[in-house]
Each structure stands twice: as C-alpha cells, then as structure tokens.
Amino acid sequence: MKLMKKKLRLMVVIMSVMMISLIVYGAVSLGASGNRWFSSSVNTALRKVKSDVIPGRIYDRDNVPIAFNNDQGERLYHPDELTRRSLAHAVGTKSGLVKNGAETFFSYLLYAYDAGYFTRLSAALTGNLRHGHNLRLSLSSRLSRYVIDHFPSDKSGAVVVMNYRTGEVLVLSSFPNFDPNNQKGVASDPKKPYINNATQWRSAPGSTFKVITLAAAIKNIPDALNHTYTCNGALEVGDITITDAGMASHGEITLQKALTVSCNIAFAQLALELGDEKLRETAQAFGLDDHILFSDLVVENSIYPKRNRTAREIAWTGPGQSALAVTPLQMCMVAAAIANDGEMMEPKLLLQAVDNSRVGKAQMSANVYKTPLTKPEADLLTQAMREVVKSGTGRRAAVPGLPIAGKTGSSQIDGQEKTNAWFIGFIDDKTLPYAVCVVVNDAGEGSRQAAPIAAKIFEFLNQNR
Numbered sequence: 001m002k003l004m005k006k007k008l009r010l011m012v013v014i015m016s017v018m019m020i021s022l023i024v025y026g027a028v029s030l031g032a033s034g035n036r037w038f039s040s041s042v043n044t045a046l047r048k049v050k051s052d053v054i055p056g057r058i059y060d061r062d063n064v065p066i067a068f069n070n071d072q073g074e075r076l077y078h079p080d081e082l083t084r085r086s087l088a089h090a091v092g093t094k095s096g097l098v099k100n101g102a103e104t105f106f107s108y109l110l111y112a113y114d115a116g117y118f119t120r121l122s123a124a125l126t127g128n129l130r131h132g133h134n135l136r137l138s139l140s141s142r143l144s145r146y147v148i149d150h151f152p153s154d155k156s157g158a159v160v161v162m163n164y165r166t167g168e169v170l171v172l173s174s175f176p177n178f179d180p181n182n183q184k185g186v187a188s189d190p191k192k193p194y195i196n197n198a199t200q201w202r203s204a205p206g207s208t209f210k211v212i213t214l215a216a217a218i219k220n221i222p223d224a225l226n227h228t229y230t231c232n233g234a235l236e237v238g239d240i241t242i243t244d245a246g247m248a249s250h251g252e253i254t255l256q257k258a259l260t261v262s263c264n265i266a267f268a269q270l271a272l273e274l275g276d277e278k279l280r281e282t283a284q285a286f287g288l289d290d291h292i293l294f295s296d297l298v299v300e301n302s303i304y305p306k307r308n309r310t311a312r313e314i315a316w317t318g319p320g321q322s323a324l325a326v327t328p329l330q331m332c333m334v335a336a337a338i339a340n341d342g343e344m345m346e347p348k349l350l351l352q353a354v355d356n357s358r359v360g361k362a363q364m365s366a367n368v369y370k371t372p373l374t375k376p377e378a379d380l381l382t383q384a385m386r387e388v389v390k391s392g393t394g395r396r397a398a399v400p401g402l403p404i405a406g407k408t409g410s411s412q413i414d415g416q417e418k419t420n421a422w423f424i425g426f427i428d429d430k431t432l433p434y435a436v437c438v439v440v441n442d443a444g445e446g447s448r449q450a451a452p453i454a455a456k457i458f459e460f461l462n463q464n465r
C-alpha cells in the first residue's frame with residue numbers, strides 16, 4: 001500500500017511537471033509569435049471583429065497621422081503622395097497587399113482584440129462600432145519622404161535608418177513603391193512594388209560584409225589591423241580569379257588599408273586564413289542563420305552558406321560574395337551593433353499604443369538582441385570604418401563636421417549588367433545615434449551610387465537633431 005502511494009505521488013509530480021511545461025511553452029510561443037497568429041488571414045475571429053470595429057489611427061514618431069479612417073469608413077493614408085509611397089511598405093495597407101506591414105501585423109491592437117466582455121456587450125447592445133487602439137510608430141514620415149527625393153527614381157532597392165542605441169526604425173523604405181490610396185493594378189504589377197526589399201529581399205552584401213570578415217580577424221588574429229597581405233591584382237582560387245574593382249593592384253597592404261580601399265584580394269586571403277568555421281561563427285554572432293522572431297517586424301532570416309564550402313567559395317565569402325543572402329535591415333543592424341559598442345538592439349517599430357480613452361495598451365522597450373562584439377572590438381572596427389569615409393571608398397558619405405563611419409559594397413549579381421550599390425554606416429556620436437543601410441540595385445559602385453544618399457540622410461539627421 002505504501003509503495004502504491006509512493007508511486008502515485010511520483011505520477012502526480014511527473015504529470016504536474018508535464019502540465020506546467022506545456023502551459024509555459026504555450027505562453028512563451030504565443031508571446032513570441034502572438035502577433036503572427038493574430039495577423040494571419042486564417043484567423044476568422046479577427047475577420048469577424050473587423051466588421052464591428054473602427055480601426056485605430058496610426059501616427060508617426062512626431063504624431064503625424066499616417067493611416068486613418070474617414071467618415072465614410074474608408075482607410076486613407078498621409079495626404080502627400082510621396083510621403084504615402086515612402087511609408088507604404090512599413091505601414092502596409094488594410095488590404096494586406098504588403099505582407100506584414102504595421103496595418104496587418106498590429107491588427108490585434110488596431111482592432112482592439114483585447115477588449116473585455118462588457119465593452120463588446122455594450123457595443124453590441126447600443127449598435128455602436130467599437131474603436132480600435134491608436135498606434136504611434138518609430139517611423140519618421142519627413143525623413144522617409146526626404147529619402148524618396150534622393151533615391152534614383154528608376155532603380156529598385158531599399159533604405160533603412162535606425163537609432164542604434166534603442167533599435168527604433170525611422171526609415172524602412174523599399175523601391176519601387178506604390179500609392180496605398182490607389183492600389184489598382186499594384187498586385188499584378190510585374191515589378192512587384194508591394195514586396196518590402198528592406199525585410200523580404202536577400203542578396204550577397206558585397207564588400208559591406210568585409211566589416212564582418214574584419215571582425216572575425218580582430219577576434220582571432222593579434223593586432224589584426226596591421227596584419228599584411230600581398231595584392232597582385234589577381235588571386236586564383238580553384239577555377240576562379242578574384243580581382244579588385246578597376247583592376248587595381250595594391251601591393252603590400254595592411255588589413256586597415258585593405259578595408260579603406262576595399263581590396264578583395266587581401267580579404268579573400270584573410271578568409272582562407274581564418275577558415276569557414278571562424279567566419280561562420282562571427283557571421284552568426286551578427287545574427288546570420290538566426291530564426292528571427294522580432295516583436296514588431298517580420299524579417300527574412302539572413303543566411304551564411306552551408307553547402308559547397310570549397311576554398312573558392314570561402315575565399316569569395318571574405319569580400320561578401322559566394323552564396324551569402326542578407327537583408328538590408330540585417331546589414332543596418334550590423335552597422336548599428338558596431339556603433340553601439342558591440343550591442344545589437346532589436347529593431348522596433350511600435351513606440352506606443354493607446355485606446356480611445358488614451359489608456360496605454362503597449363509601450364516600446366529597448367532590447368539587446370545580440371552582443372557580437374566586445375567594446376574594444378567595436379572601437380577597432382569603428383576606427384577602421386571611419387578611415388574608409390575619411391580617405392577611402394566611403395568618402396562620398398562624409399558630412400563636414402560629423403564623425404561618419406561606413407563601408408561601401410558593389411555586389412555582383414548573375415545576369416545584371418551593373419553591380420548592386422551598397423553602403424552601411426553610422427554617425428559615431430552617441431548624441432546623434434543613427435545607422436543606415438542604402439542599397440541601389442543594378443546601379444554600379446556603392447561608393448558612387450549609395451554613399452552619397454547616406455550622406456544626405458546624415459545631413460538631415462544633423463539638421464533636425
């Protein structure tokens with residue numbers, strides 16, 4: 001009998017542990033991906049709720065209304081067309097044309113899905129529509145509109161601007177864009193202007209990736225920046241020959257100088273010296289290969305290649321080619337982590353949600369997402385990137401009086417005549433803590449096509465501080 005009791009008690013303990021872990025698992029997974037579930041189109045409860053709720057308004061960080069219902073119940077966006085276009089991908093549309101824009105991703109707030117029983121009952125009895133919660137996003141409608149003025153109108157690409165201390169996203173713009181007040185024909189446009197190139201599009205980042213290769217060197221090679229290589233203008237690895245832009249030949253070159261002038265040959269040699277594992281470790285420390293589940297944004301995972309890691313592919317990874325597949329948002333976060341003493345903040349879009357009586361429903365809190373670098377490592381990379389803008393390929397990103405750090409990239413894409421132009425960088429001043437990523441596709445060199453756009457953005461941020 002005693003034995004029986006003991007066994008029974010053990011069973012109860014085991015069952016309780018199983019129950020508790022199930023509950024905890026459920027709570028954690030709902031917490032992590034609740035937005036995804038609420039915004040999913042298979043959620044029929046939400047579809048029902050949509051018909052008896054007036055969705056909340058969406059404001060930008062300066063309280064400018066950017067999405068709102070008119071008296072006829074139509075959903076409208078900012079009155080200026082270019083401003084609407086600049087925000088179209090981040091804000092999204094009520095129709096869900098943009099996957100995971102704020103309009104759909106935050107629908108559980110916009111439609112006040114958390115309303116209590118009595119609120120719903122009194123609305124049902126009186127026949128009045130309920131009000132959803134109003135959102136204030138971290139986006140700057142003025143800066144987003146300004147970016148449109150400086151991005152070549154015939155090119156595709158993306159621009160991301162983040163506060164590197166808090167993770168607040170000020171600009172998340174994609175090109176080509178569309179007018180959310182007039183969506184006719186957009187869904188069938190072969191250019192797919194509804195795709196968000198900042199978060200849903202991935203590509204080799206070209207030489208902007210050299211900051212990650214250099215980070216791996218700083219972690220693994222003593223006095224890495226003074227480590228020297230020989231650049232003869234061509235490096236044969238397997239069946240390919242790696243060359244430099246403009247068929248340059250740099251001779252004996254330190255890693256610092258190799259970053260400044262963007263020498264592919266030194267970085268290919270460095271990649272071979274470090275080996276695939278060390279490169280991969282550092283890339284993963286910066287968030288590549290993660291299964292990203294941010295609270296405010298849906299982002300494609302960025303990838304460090306796994307298969308076919310031959311010497312030729314490893315060498316080609318050093319200067320940011322091979323099968324690397326990275327989003328512009330991820331590369332902005334890489335620059336932001338270097339700027340922020342090695343701490344990578346989770347990107348945030350929602351500053352605040354309040355209900356119709358101004359009672360708070362959600363509030364932004366800054367989260368460290370990863371810590372890819374120690375402060376001394378981040379300081380070394382910052383100095384190296386400042387030199388790029390001071391005397392190297394990033395000179396066109398310079399703004400007089402501002403301490404700008406950055407790296408250019410020109411990634412080669414099969415089937416394209418010109419390279420994709422990239423620039424990542426930041427203002428090395430914690431009182432003006434902004435990082436950017438600019439990508440202009442099929443445009444040529446990052447130094448000529450992307451860096452000047454970044455300079456314009458830095459200027460704006462300085463003038464509007």
Ligand SMILES: [Zn+2]
Pocket residue numbers: 231233244248249250251262263264265266
């Ligand atoms: Zn070289």
